Amino acid sequence: MADQSFEREHEQTGVEPSQEASSRASESEELAARVAELRRRIEEANYQYYVLDNPTLTDAEYDQLMQELRRIEEEHPELQTPDSPTQRVGAAPLPEVRQHRHPVPMLSLANARSEEELQAWHRRAQNILPNATFEYVCELKIDGLAMALTYEQGRLTVGATRGDGLVGEDWTPNVRTIRSIPQRLRDANPPPRVEVRGEIYMTIESFEKLNASLTREKLFANPRNAAAGSLRQKDPRITAERNLDFFGYQIGYIEGRNLSTHWEALQLIAEWGFPVNPHNRRARDLDEVLQYCREWEQKRFELPYEIDGVVIKINDLAQQQELGYVGREPRWAIAFKYPPIQVATRLLDIRINIGRTGSVNPWAVLEPVNIRGVTVSRATLHNEQDILRKDLRIGDWVIVQRAGEVIPQVVKPIVERRTGEERPYTPIERCPVCETPIMRLPDEAIAYCPNTDCPARLLESVIHFASKGAMDLETIGEKQCEQLVKAGYIKTVADFYDLTREQLLKLEGVKEKSADNMLKAIEASKKRPFWRLLFGLNIRYIGEKTAQLITEHFGSMDRLLTASEEEIMAIPGVGPKSAHSLYTWLQQEKNRQLIERLRQAGVNMTIEERPGGPLAGQSFLFTGKLAHLTRSQAEEAVRQLGGTVASNVTRSLTHLIVGEDPGSKLEKARRAGVQIHDEQWFLDLLRQHGVDISSSGI
Incomplete structure (x- = not known):
């Protein structure tokens, strides 16, 4: 009966017993070969990762191989061996190390x-x-x-x-x-x-x-x-x-x-x-x-x-x-x-963007890849020297990560995957927008387009001026800035203050209410703190903190315009590059004309006198994420009350305000004996001195 059943089964499938045995043997050989290949690749990845500290697979790729090997071994226990990667941890120690x-x-x-x-x-x-x-x-x-x-x-x-x-x-x-x-x-x-x-x-x-x-x-x-x-x-x-x-x-x-x-x-x-x-x-x-x-x-x-x-x-x-x-x-x-923030993909091309100060900013065109639910097809490459230092080549397999969950970056090439068809990057000689020869200084990694009238520089500078960190022109974003520049309504940032309702209504997608809101935002920006204006003027090496230090020291644009380079450099926290860049910028006639136009428009160019404020003589530093204030609002509140904002922990620091998930500054403050407070203490201090924390003016 058993023989008849066996024969009926093979009559139904149309496969001879000898054929099926041969087929099973072939499948078994293929499976064993696949297991051997998976083990080889995993062992090589272990060696590169644990021994050489040079990962050639991302975590996701490694886990995929391990999961496949584990699944096969569970389904076919006869293929499992004591030396399988599923039974071991990491890699063997280096033989030359104790x-x-x-x-x-x-x-x-x-x-x-x-x-x-x-x-x-x-x-x-x-x-x-x-x-x-x-x-x-x-x-x-x-x-x-x-x-x-x-x-x-x-x-x-x-x-x-x-x-x-x-x-x-x-x-x-x-x-x-x-x-x-x-x-x-x-x-x-x-x-x-x-x-x-x-x-x-x-x-x-x-x-x-x-x-x-x-x-x-x-x-x-x-x-x-x-x-x-x-x-x-x-x-x-x-x-x-x-x-x-x-x-x-x-x-x-x-x-x-x-x-x-x-x-x-x-x-x-x-x-x-x-x-x-x-x-x-x-x-x-x-x-x-x-x-x-x-x-x-x-x-x-x-x-x-x-x-x-x-x-x-x-x-x-x-x-x-x-x-x-x-x-x-x-x-x-x-x-x-958690889902990986590093993945491997192909670097398809390297292209160039010109920044607001003329910086040559290369970026990567990537074969689209998913990183934590976001499809990434482009990433930053920092600067040309960084490309050459990492030896990134067009066509490379590269490791890409999302830094801070937002900005994708190319970390390094996977050299082991090269085929010989990859092309090295050649630094550009002329600006891709205005054709001006590119400037490279021996002690700087970043190359520049020196043409201050470059259309690309103009657009980026206008976007920066309107941004939240600078003059904060609410309701005017990158799209609106691009439209305004393209229409010819803005050729310098001072042109924001000459815009009319009729001009704004000509822009695509801008209706009457939107135009009115944009004009209100422009008017409100005239009252922004002086340091925001200085930061918004797109002067090389003048970031937010440096702008604050400079404006607090001089107090007004008039005083700054008459300052020498040595006076600027003497400000604690302001380096020689920043001082030289600012002084040189201020001496150019067209920039002085720009400042005068902004003055005539009513833009604030002074720091309100705050003699003898309740926090005079006290310094504050913030670390961690604040729940009720932005960092800028908190720092501005300190200045309103006559206090100063420190940039790092020193023994002379008066107060460290700690938010959620503080960084290394907290431990440094403890070692230095600095007074440490939570955000609620700071909010109570502001209320005690009559500061309205709900005010957008902070």
Whole structure:
């Protein structure tokens, strides 16, 4: 009967038994070949990422390969091997570096890329411990380098990387150079032996400064790789110069003490003198976990360092022990990963835009790619020298990221993917708009179109003058500025104040109400603070802060017009480039005529005298995001009351006002003994002195 059934089955399919066996063998061979190819590519990516600190795949591409390999191995267990990347962590340690065997393996975490996957992880844990009630600890997943620090009798003896999870690299001399890692535990009776685990990372600011100082052969793709490469230096002095930092997140093991929860372990780590991330939070249930994940997906770009997700751990250590591990991953913890902000795509072309001061601003035409739900087809390239330094070529595969969640940037080329057909970029010789020869100064990275009448410069300068940061011509945006320039109504920024209702109504899309609102905005701009006018005049090297310092020092445009270059340069905080640029600009007759036209139009060119204000002699500095005021409004309020606004933390600073997610200034202020206040204290101070915080005039 079995033979007849077998024959009937193959009569229906029309395939001979020998043919089907051959087909199955062929499929099996193809599957095995695919598994081998996936393992080869993953192992090569691991080597490039963990050992050479030179990622050739983005996180999304790597995860795609790993997910495919894991799926095949789950469906075909016979293809799984002990040395598969799915069973290992990272890459083997470098053979020439001293090795350290972890007494307790440093395993990696499973990833959840959606709330559904996070809920599925919770259900799996609940199925194993059906009567348990879980409390969770949520931690920001710092994008850095995992580190295990061993302390014996309270003294640091070993600093080792994760390596392959079982054996890591001993970089103790280099670890000792990181100032946030204590050499001794702050404990009168320390445990005989303890291992503190955490993340070595580099801030975004330090990463950008480091990359700017390196040659194109050594560029790092992101802060994580910069941190890894900076730690793994033969000379610890180089590591010491790289501004690395550390957050402790776990006790790997401890002798002589018993702990009951992970949260208790975090408090102990902090008491010992380790930095512990201040945004860690306990969650009573999964709903609070999900709320935390959603909150930080939006807020992560306000941090001074990069995170790529949230780590969720079951708090009870006894429950962790019962849940145990599966493969290389603990069942009691998971990483909720945010969508990547770095992706790989093709650089199709490099084009040029001329800025408001004549700067040559190259930008990239990209093969469209999705980054966090936004299709990106163009990105900034900073300047021509940056293109040459990074050796970007047209046709390259490149790593692209959204900086601060908004501006796409090309980070570096993926040299390993080059075919030989890519074309190097050739710096332009003439302005693409007005054909004027481009100017390049030996000590500057940015090239310039020197033609002040260049149509491209005119448009950009008009847009800047009208922008919120300058004269804030509400209701007049880039589109309206372009229309006004194209129609010939505006040839200099002073022409804004000669516009008529009839002219505005001739613009496409502008109706009577819109025209009236535009005229009201222009009239209101005449009362803007003097520094906004100076900033809005498009003078090279004169940014917002510099404009404020200069106008506060001289008090009026008349006084500024008679100032010497030396007087301008003598202002604290104003450098020689800014002073020379401003002085030279003010000496040009056409610019003086422009100032006179603005004066005749009624634009404010003085600082209101504020003798003996209630905050006279006091200096203020703001850090973090304010909830009720913009930074500009808060600073202007200080000036109205006679106080001064500082640019950085010094021992002479009077007050630091701290908003949400403050940066490094908070810690500096604590060390300097500066008075620290929250935003509510500042608002109460303003009300006490009669400042209306709802006024748009601030």
